[in-house]
Amino acid sequence: PLVALIMAGGTGTRLYPASRSDRPKQFLSLLGDDSLLCETVERAGFADEIFVCTGKEHADLVRKHVPEVGVLVEPEPKDTGPALAYATHRIREQVGDCVLLCLPSDHHIAGDFETTARRAALVAVETEGVVTVGIEPTRSATGYGYIEPGADYGGHFDVAQFREKPDAGTAEQFVKDGFYWNAGLFAWTPSAFLREARDSPLSPLVSALEDGAPTLGFDRVESVSVDYAVMERTNDAYVVPAKFEWDDLGSWDALERLVSGENTVLGDALTIDATGNVVASDKHVSLVGVDDLVVASYDDRVLVVPKSDAQRVREVVSKLRAED
Ligand code: GDD
Numbered sequence: 001p002l003v004a005l006i007m008a009g010g011t012g013t014r015l016y017p018a019s020r021s022d023r024p025k026q027f028l029s030l031l032g033d034d035s036l037l038c039e040t041v042e043r044a045g046f047a048d049e050i051f052v053c054t055g056k057e058h059a060d061l062v063r064k065h066v067p068e069v070g071v072l073v074e075p076e077p078k079d080t081g082p083a084l085a086y087a088t089h090r091i092r093e094q095v096g097d098c099v100l101l102c103l104p105s106d107h108h109i110a111g112d113f114e115t116t117a118r119r120a121a122l123v124a125v126e127t128e129g130v131v132t133v134g135i136e137p138t139r140s141a142t143g144y145g146y147i148e149p150g151a152d153y154g155g156h157f158d159v160a161q162f163r164e165k166p167d168a169g170t171a172e173q174f175v176k177d178g179f180y181w182n183a184g185l186f187a188w189t190p191s192a193f194l195r196e197a198r199d200s201p202l203s204p205l206v207s208a209l210e211d212g213a214p215t216l217g218f219d220r221v222e223s224v225s226v227d228y229a230v231m232e233r234t235n236d237a238y239v240v241p242a243k244f245e246w247d248d249l250g251s252w253d254a255l256e257r258l259v260s261g262e263n264t265v266l267g268d269a270l271t272i273d274a275t276g277n278v279v280a281s282d283k284h285v286s287l288v289g290v291d292d293l294v295v296a297s298y299d300d301r302v303l304v305v306p307k308s309d310a311q312r313v314r315e316v317v318s319k320l321r322a323e324d
């Protein structure tokens with residue numbers, strides 16, 4: 001069977017203050033009526049079974065948003081590497097032999113998703129490798145993984161090199177050299193992924209899972225994303241180019257690419273002599289004579305930052321957490 005595994009344990013700090021620890025971005029409906037998580041579940045509707053993996057603090061929110069799917073609760077939030085090893089192992093126990101399609105829940109996707117996803121799953125079965133989906137880059141973003149395509153197997157490619165979140169100069173070179181962005185959307189059989197994970201920083205967790213001691217495994221494993229832990233290291237990866245429209249809703253400036261207008265407004269705003277601003281608010285906002293700002297305000301919180309520094313919202317959230 002084809003099993004969709006949706007990753008929904010992230011915190012989405014760069015979308016503060018819409019995204020808060022009790023309401024991370026996958027539970028927000030910034031652009032449509034449905035939350036990103038609901039949209040992801042709908043998009044995966046062609047799978048035979050759907051699971052969502054998340055941490056303890058968000059399990060109830062997941063059950064409320066998407067009561068129809070199975071929820072796998074990882075013992076500790078340690079990024080996508082441990083989460084995927086845990087979920088892959090649990091699904092193999094529950095479902096048996098299958099092919100997994102691992103989907104992030106923080107993306108905007110439009111167009112024909114199913115064709116690419118099914119193709120990735122097929123390649124995963126045929127190659128017994130780990131398969132990722134590649135997006136043609138439109139700028140030299142530093143927040144993504146980059147994939148150098150190697151040998152062409154007629155529509156999918158060997159991964160010659162995988163580099164997670166390179167610096168700006170390297171990213172620019174990668175774009176010139178025809179690399180893909182990693183969509184963060186993977187396909188594998190449980191045996192293929194656990195084989196690769198065993199030979200990675202995830203190995204203490206994989207051994208503990210096999211011994212039936214997941215909690216011990218999470219104590220022993222470091223926090224690491226699947227991109228660093230497995231994708232950068234494996235020699236057995238393939239990339240399937242995406243045939244759909246894709247955007248990562250990672251930070252406030254991303255909204256600009258998805259909403260048109262002189263200013264990008266979610267909510268209600270009055271702008272006078274103001275252009276290039278991103279306004280997202282549950283209150284009425286007025287901007288006069290300012291350009292290229294992010295103004296985001298939800299509940300009792302207000303954030304103002306130059307659009308070019310939208311990634312630095314992370315710093316706000318870590319300061320606030322440290323003061324807690
Ligand atoms: N269950 C669980 N546990 N899910 C998690 C955890 C965790 O500890 N941490 C993150 N997630 C979920 C997020 O909710 C999101 O849906 C997905 O996993 C990806 O995590 P992000 O934290 O958003 O990763 P990223 O955007 O920095 O980078 C990844 O995605 C890029 C494309 O958007 C990488 O795969 C990059 O290589 C890729 O380009």
Ligand code: MG
Nearest residue numbers: 104106248250
């Ligand atoms: Mg992301």
